[in-house]
Amino acid sequence: MSALRWTVSDTLTLARRDLLHWRYEPARIAWSLAFPVMSILLFGYVFGSAIVVPGGQDYREYLMPGLFVMAAAFGISETLFGIAMDAERGITNRLRAMPMSRVAILGGGCLAAMVNALINFVVMIAMGLIVGWSWHDGVANALLAVLLLLLLRFSVLWIGIWVGLKISSIEAAGNVSGLLFPFTMISSIFVSPSQMPGWLQTIAEWNPLSSTVGAARELFGNGDPASSSWIAQHAVLMAIVWPLLLTAVFAPLAVRRYQAMSR
């Protein structure tokens, strides 16, 4: 068999390994479902009743695209844990000392993460429909929104791999994951940045997550940007540019970090 075919075969084998984990750990599935459910309850119903959306539209309509993006961002922590655990346990070294494709060692995890993300989005969309959220701008735009969400998930994957290889410890992975939360708060995920103080509004609008949130709201027909700033007005464009930029920076960093293991 050619090298390329082995790369594909090894990638599939390792992706299957990650997906098998879900079968053995139903608790993890329950958790990954519990998180969006809790978010919908907490933000949609508890805080949501006190939040006024500019334009006066239903908060849960407004919130769901934000929660989709939050799920994509929290995907970092899943990748981070997987990579750090394999490195700490010596599984990465075991794979590196085997005659398998080296590309597949990272590729398998990426593929599994994307499959997971897709399943996760489908489940969240179903839950959104249950609480009254829907898309209003046609199926084509809705699918485009899902594609942009997957693109974001793909770009943050590389951040997870890079950081995971850098720290190589399960404990540190837990600490780093905690940093994700503030990053999701200072964005347009939960509230419109136009209601924040001026300087914070700028930071929140330029948060790469906000562009995908804005794009998803636009494409699903879930509300206006409510801001006249350039970045808010070009959400769809930036929802493509930001992830490509993140990938262009972090994918080479991750690959270099991986190659540095033999130095």
Place this chain on the structure above:
Amino acid sequence: MTDGRPAIVAAGLRKRFGDKVALDGLDLEVPAGTVLGLLGPNGAGKTTAVSILTTLLRADGGRAEVAGLDVATEAAAVRGRIGLTGQSDAIDEILSGRQNLELFGRLHHLSPRAARRRAAELLEQFGLTEAADRQAKGYSGGMKRRLDLAVSFLTSPSVLFLDEPTTGQDPRNRMEVWSVVRELVAGGTTVLLTTHYLDEADQLADRISVVDRGRVIAEGTPDALKRRLGASQVDLVLRDDAGVAEAAAILARVSDAEPVVDRSRRSVSAPVHDRVASLTEVLQAVQAAGVAVDDVALRQPTLDDVFLQLTGSRADAGDDETETEEAAA
């Protein structure tokens, strides 16, 4: 096997991490079908040497061959001929033992059918058949170690690297690992075993290389090393300072080596050959000289004793090797 050529050769291997010299011209030669024990304290360079020989790390200088293949230029081919078991259990604990073996078998490019067959064989050989379909995280420490060794042995490698395979294991698990290694060796596998337990190297190795600060400082069969270092160690603890010098003089007569004196503990120790006979001789001499003794012990020599004899300093000098590597990387 490899027509009389050594299975492992290392010549003048050098490696540094930042300021720290990990390997400083390491030389090894392991004949095919034998076991070499690489004995040394943490930070001596054992893990670095194994990492270079298993293609995980590139050396800064020197040359190494495994199974007749150059580790730098023929790394991919080397990987097809070796197995590696490190200090931690490099197995997927969420999966079952069988799934682990099938997974790594597939990554060794066995066909699905061959991987299944090989997994079943190894489960049987390593005594894991009963637990085969349970998640590995429920395995005992010894079972996890056996599964890890089984994964290393998936393709019946001609050279097996065991990097501190029993560090942190309880005595029963250590015995289990030893018996598995003996079986593999009986099948003709060449083994490089690193350890900081002298008794482990003694139990398993045909030859021992003692490593300190990245180079080999002594080499020989376990018997030859023990002859040099004494089969047993006699410790005397004296009641007063005056007795220390006298006891040291007596031990020096019985032992071939210079006794090691610790003035703060008022203790003197030296290696001896004839265990009880030597001990009796020492005690009679001490009594005849009227030296007051608080405590006497006859024990197996440890890595510390070997190092005191070979280098004059204790073995615990280095910091943890893996930590240094990570900090430098």
